[in-house]
Every structure is written in structure tokens, then in C-alpha cells.
Amino acid sequence: MSRLSIQTRAERFLATLRHCQVLGLTVADASENSVTMRLPYADQIVGNPMLGTVHGGSLTTLMDTACGTAVFSVLPGFELCPTLDLRMDYMKAATSGLDLIAVAKVTRVASSVVFTECEVYQEENGQLGDLIAKCAATFMRIGENMTPPDFRARIERGDGTDNNRVEEQA
């Protein structure tokens, strides 16, 4: 069986999440225990029309998804882990017009629970700018056998979501 790269697993996992397609989330980078995800600025996610700032809810989706994708990517099998809780701090309103970048890390994989942390920065001139929000999230492991076979097949096949790019790893 071919083994998918972490980047491909992360991209295919994200592609299954309908609301994330609506928001236009993309995987910028995925490695052993970290996922970087982008939320492009869009008028539809504005929460304060006076300032043009994005609503905290779209940041919640960004952080939940980035942490969840990091969890899915780091676990060896095809485990879908529901979120147990999220604790978010909003440090600063994001500047209108700037994309947001989430950097999520898995801090500990235990037998029943996975712990994660995430930071969101606004992108300024192609680099990470001000820290906008932080979160700590925990996920339940319900076991690989609880993952629906359809879902597993979608990740393994890709369903054309990444232009059928096949990667083999030793």
C-alpha cells in the first residue's frame, strides 16, 4: 500500500470539510507535528462592518480545523478525532484586508486524548505579522475502527481533490 505524505493527508482531510471550502482554507505546510493553514480575507467573513475586521467565528473555524488537521496528520492510521474543547484568546482585531495564517502543533498524543496548540498571525508583506489569536484544543481518540469506510476511502483516493497527485513514501 502506498503511504501518503503528511501534506497530502492534510490537504485531502481539509478537502472533505465543506465549510472550509466555503471559507477557502488551504494547507500552506504540513510536517510531522505541525500544520500551517491560511484563511484568505473575504468580505463574507466580516464581523464588524464598521472596521472591516473578520468575525471571531471564522477564526474559531480556522483554529479548530488547523488543530484537527494536525491531529489527523500525526496519527498513524485514519482516525477521525472529535474536538473535546477549544479555549481561545483574541489578542488583537485583525487588520481589514489581510489573510490570516494559523500554525497548529500537536503537543501530546495520549491513548485517549490528543493535545494541541495553535497561534494565528496576520500576513503582512508575505511574512507572519502581528499575533491575532491563540488557542488550546483537545481531541478525543475514538479509534480507527470508528472512522467511516467512506471517509477513509476519500482520503486514500483523494477523489481528484489534489489533481490525482500520487506520492509514494518509503
Next chain:
Amino acid sequence: MSQIIDTTAAIRFEDVLRDAQQSGNFQPLVDQIPYANLIGLKFQRLGKDVLFQLPKNDDNIGNPILPAIHGGVIGGFMELSASLHLIMNMDCATLPKMIDFSLDYLRAGRHQDTYAECQVWRQGSRVANVAINAWQTERSSPIATARAHFLLTK
């Protein structure tokens, strides 16, 4: 890249907020919040109580196989409900800023209508503490419970 803030839009929104607080009709205010329209938030005022509703919407789904509402959308719905609840029950010239948000997921949010109600546990001069519960079929079986702190600006 930065955008020029449309000051006329800002003035209009402040007017809409003031008009809503004077008339008690908050629908025009909610209509002006793009994120509320994106997820499809609705509300019903029952005296001082407010029932918030997130109607079933294909675009709010996370995993399509289960299918379940994206946890982030449930969170966003509860955050927005809390800030609107504050605006509807207090005198403020602008939207309250969220400081932090702690969200516990209790059950999967199924692909059906979701409801939320809020309780302001404490409202000081600068900070408010709000609890939010969300449910689908029965209020006594919540799908998520949350707590938020808001910075109040006069």
C-alpha cells in the same frame, strides 16, 4: 495589502446600531453583519430573552459523511449569539470585543437546526461574562456549552 476603510459604511453601521437600540428592532443590524449572513443566523426576541437559531445549511457542514456541522461554525454561532445578546440588552455605541472564548463540545452537531441562548452572569463597567448553551432537539441535551468574556466600550 491594506484596504481603505469606508468611513461612510462605518457611520451607517453606527446609525443602524443606534436605531436598533432605540426601536428594539435588531433585524436591520444583523442583516449588516456579513458573517451572520454567511452562516445564516436568525433570532427571536421574547421580552429580555433571546432565542438564536442556526437553520440547517449545507454550507455549514464539516464532515459530509457523518454529516455534522463544522465545530467552528457551532462556535461562531455561539460567539455571535453572545455579542448580539449583549447589544440587545445593554446600551453601547459599538459592538463588544471578544477577549476570550472557551467552548466544550458535548455531542455531535447533526445536520439540522441548532438553537442557542445566552446568560449574562456578570456585567461590569469594562468586562462582561456570558455563558452560551447550544442544542438541537431538546434544550436539556446541549450539543455545546461555552463561556465568553467581552470588553465593553462605551
